[in-house]
Amino acid sequence: MNNTADLIIIGGGVIGSSVAYNLLHDGYTGKILVFEKDKIYEFSSTPRSAGGIRQLYTTDINIQLSRFSLQVYKHFPEAMALDGEPAKIDFKQRGYLFLATEEMMPRLDRHVELQHKHGVPSQLLQKRELLDIIPELNIDDLAGGLYCAEDGYLDPYSVMQGYIRNAKRLGAEYIYQEVEAILCDQEEVKGVRLSDGSEYYAPIVLNCAGAWGSDLSEKMGLALPVVPLPRQVFQFDIEEPLKQYLPLTIDPTGVYFRHEGEKLIAGYSDDREPGFDFNWKRSFFVEQIWPVLAHRISNFEQAKIERGWSGLYDFNTADHNAILGKHPGKKGYYVAFGFSGHGMQQAPAVGKGLSELIRTGKYQTLDLSPLRVERFAENDLVIEDAIV
Ligand SMILES: Cc1cc2nc3c(=O)[nH]c(=O)nc-3n(C[C@H](O)[C@H](O)[C@H](O)COP(=O)(O)OP(=O)(O)OC[C@H]3O[C@@H](n4cnc5c(N)ncnc54)[C@H](O)[C@@H]3O)c2cc1C
Structure with a gap:
């Protein structure tokens, strides 16, 4: 049968x-x-x-x-190649960076200890070291960050x-x-x-x-x-390009951003009602994400939003x-x-x-x-x- x-x-x-x-x-x-x-x-x-x-x-x-x-x-393209054609996944190992305020720093100390136990090459960065990763970053209200150069983003x-x-x-x-x-x-x-x-x-x-x-x-x-929880992502462009490609960066507010090709994407996990909602709202970007982006990197003040989408987390409550x-x-x-x-x-x-x-x-x-x-x-x- x-x-x-x-x-x-x-x-x-x-x-x-x-x-x-x-x-x-x-x-x-x-x-x-x-x-x-x-x-x-x-x-x-x-x-x-x-x-x-x-x-x-x-x-x-x-x-x-x-x-x-x-x-x-890291080895996906070759390991999953079909008929000699590599399975490209555009994995950019440009790092992952959690930005931290003064009060967040002690927590990061504990995290890094556990990560090192597992061989993760994570690094605690002091305030000024953040500028080596993102030269345009506004560090006024930051004390440092947690960075892992091996990490990144893919398609x-x-x-x-x-x-x-x-x-x-x-x-x-x-x-x-x-x-x-x-x-x-x-x-x-x-x-x-x-x-x-x-x-x-x-x-x-x-x-x-x-x-x-x-x-x-x-x-x-x-x-x-587990509930379906809608999450929005936005793609935007800027007039003055950044000097370096970004790691996936998490602002202390929770807003995250990274490069997507030569453009940028950003998202934020707000308090949403669970449900199967696939609408995305430009106003959410303008009111909640953009002010954080503009404060953090002045090039983002001129962000031109190009598109957005909403997807579901399968969220374990x-x-x-x-x-x-x-x-x-x-x-x-x-x-x-x-x-x-x-x-x-x-x-x-x-x-x-x-x-x-x-x-x-x-x-x-x-x-x-x-x-x-x-x-x-x-x-x-x-x-x-x-x-x-
Ligand atoms: C906006 C957003 C940003 C995210 N960012 C990240 C990130 O940066 N890093 C990260 O690691 N993860 C991220 N995630 C989470 C990640 O995308 C998911 O955890 C992952 O894709 C889950 O894969 P899945 O196969 O379980 O789910 P899905 O890709 O949803 O696959 C489940 C499939 O089941 C099918 N299906 C459902 N019900 C039935 C049915 N009754 N019969 C037949 N088929 C059915 C659906 O059509 C679907 O294709 C993000 C998710 C969202 C929404």
Whole structure:
């Protein structure tokens, strides 16, 4: 029967496709079906991401995930080449920089200590050293910053396409239809029902549906604390170019900015109501982002906004981190969502980890169990101090 498989993945974004690719690359011989409802990925979070890749985290697990993934991204073009054509992802290792006020500095001391324990070459910068990185920076109200030169930003859509193409090459089958419900009985999952009523069966169903993931889980009575949270990004141009390309820079206010080609992009995580809202507002840039940009770099005073977009974080309201692995509520049900705005920098490591878990029953390369589903019931949350 062609409607049976060994593994069904719901969601063919960067996470679902990384898992599919890693499984097959690691020798999985089962049949994988990936269901994706948005064939052109118009509303998926991956292509709407800012593409920041950083190791500047404050928990062991997030540092480990990013550190592993960064190595993968460095070699992605060759490793994922197809027919000799490199899988270009435009990874610019121009650094990542958190700017800090006087009162923020002691916290950064603690962060850098943990990062160094994991081999991350992060550096605490003093006020004047910031000007070596961004000569035009207004440092009047800053005391220093936390910088990692190895980090940077990439093109999320190309990463996703690299995983999709290679997953397909290795045998994953993508079906561009919407999963309406996950089928299960009292004990275990059985497969999925599509919105056209057809059913597909597999003993393992992996929910990688991102911002839509918790709805599907809730329908089977296994709610997880994840909501869709709209986030806006804006592209703008300036008349007087900066002397150097920017690292992905986070202002103390939370406004972030970086180069995008010769242009710039900026974003800010404001207090928004959860929901599936894809509208972006020029007024949000003008009123909330632009004043911060203009204060920080005088070249930004003349910012000409060119376009904007809004995408969804799959936002974990309990501890703002991914939820990974087997769901204890139902045999055969696995999840990988809740990334809360840092899924791009975790996709390679998550793909590897779930490949190991599904193939061998345990994590091998990295222990991803701190991000297990059970942590909510056990009150063993992963509290990350550096969420953007
Ligand atoms: C504005 C913005 C900025 C961001 N910036 C960064 C950043 O700088 N760095 C970083 O690391 N991360 C960033 N992120 C987060 C990152 O983009 C996500 O964590 C990551 O893309 C999640 O990938 P995913 O595959 O889980 O989700 P998605 O790309 O959304 O893929 C999930 C897929 O599931 C499909 N789907 C959903 N329901 C169903 C269904 N019922 N049936 C079939 N298919 C279904 C959807 O169509 C979708 O394609 C940002 C996100 C946004 C929105």
